[in-house]
Amino acid sequence: MLQLHELEEIRNEAYESLRIYKEKTKSFHDKHILRKSFVEGQKVLMYHSCLKLFLGKLKSRLLGPFIVTKVFPHGVVEVVSPSAGKSFTVNGQRLKQYYESMEEEQADVIHLIDPVYVDE
Template sequence: MALKTPISMFQYQLVYGKACHLLVELEHRAYRATKFLIFDAKAVGEKRLLQLNELNEFRNSAFENSKLYKDKTKVWHDKKIATTAFEPGQKVLLFNLRLKLFTSKLKSRWSRPFAVTRVSLYGHVEL
């Protein structure tokens, strides 16, 4: 059986709406069911309708669990982001993303200090 997903449900349960059983157990149940089978269309229809309603409940709970997981992940991620407010006249270092890693291992990727000249409303900075 696979591990549970972050939304606390098994993948098989998400798809089929029930717990996963081994094939031998299903085969045994199917053999016993065929031995004592009585065909009642109305009862079978009601049982199928009940199974469909349970499947909808499983899907709703999976949706709620995924929403809770996404919210928790977003809160955790937003907590890790450090916001910095720059002001004109402040000295900052510029990080060079295009510098190759293996050209010179000990060369710093930070370049000389620059002065901030203007900060826009959306956080864009002019150096």
């Protein structure tokens, strides 16, 4: 009977140490998560996780751009595809801000002149 009580104590200690380990691991993981904030109307790119299996060297892992329609608490974002018009919710960790390229009208054009060599 005494051995059964000792076994029960060892089991309880193991459960307690496992609980403490899980709490420490979770706090470490949560500390290293990057919080991303999005606003409605912002353009974003979405990470396509299916390409991990069939990864091509030059394939882009990002899809989009999508437009953010609603931001929910805890990092959930509702996006809509402008081409298809479909809206769906995704985890904010799968999204990345989309930076549009500069058009020629906005870019400054600098004309370079060939240097003239002077013989000395």
